[in-house]
Amino acid sequence: MIRTGGVDRPVEISATGRLVVRITADDVGKRVSVRQRLDIRDTLGEFTDTVGVLTSWDDGVLVITRRDGEPVRIPESSLVAGKVVPAAPARRRGPSASYDELARVASRAWRPLESERLGDWELRAAAGFTRRANSVLPLGDPGMPLDSALDAVRRWYGERGLPAYLQAATGGEGTQERLCAELTERGWVREVTAELWVGAPAALADRAEGRGVTLARTADEGWLARYQRKGVSEVALRVLGSGASVWFASIAGPAGAAGSAAVPAAIGRCVVDGRWAGFAAVEVDPALRRRGLAGEVMAALARRALDEGASAAWLQVESDNTAARALYAGTGFGAHHAYHHFRAPDSPAPGRY
16 A cells, blocks of 8 residues: 555556555565556546656655656656556567676677776776767676765766766666666766667578678778768777677679769678677668668678577667668567666766767
């Protein structure tokens, strides 16, 4: 029971159809589903449902962090139903994997130039090239209270002239909703939400024949010219080349204007690491999109990954990239979890990187 305003309010729908609340403050950290009345003064008014991790319950207000990382504040007095639900919804497709496994695999595929341990956390730096290579991967316990750990993080990045970033995930089993809530409460700014999707490399290989695709172990000048991040430096080349078994794919551009043939029509990158194949940097000449070139690139990379023993695949896609999401969904990929980069409140916002 929840005591609100001096009245015990049974609040989930029971076998008899009665609305019942079966959650308390002791359920902080668990995944819950709640229903609230939008206007507590209107007993026949509208309701809304929220599903996510209960990250706090203080002073009569619940905070539930949804799958997309967005915190929702719910007055206790507006609750009409609530229950604890399974830690993560059953996956309907794609390989089974924990968040911890995928986070480590993804990190190994995009290595920083410098890293240091803070307890179980890994501090990563690569002269500012991408947030992924210049942020903390907080898997486990930092070995000290959170505020002390965040102070150490700010100092470490400040010594390198970099903004302090921390990467945290939501929406999957073992993800970090409570940490995200703690960071938000401390004024850390959530930037660049993306999702990690999982699927089968065989589905990618079957999608197309991989025609006209050249595979190489290193990124040549043409590949880099197509890559969307401009001004690629030696640091970027080292990050791009990191990983257990790295492959770069390209499709030659059409002949025409002087120099146009030197820039590929499409490119991609794949890192094979044990059972996992990670796909990234799939880029297509804007003038040549919707011709299946991205599918050809990924099919060729998937075939190579299968040859090296990969049986599962992952990729990262930003939530607003509708074209990429449609492409990946068409080959059986699905979202595993969302991840976010939180910037310290005293760190200046960098340019796009």
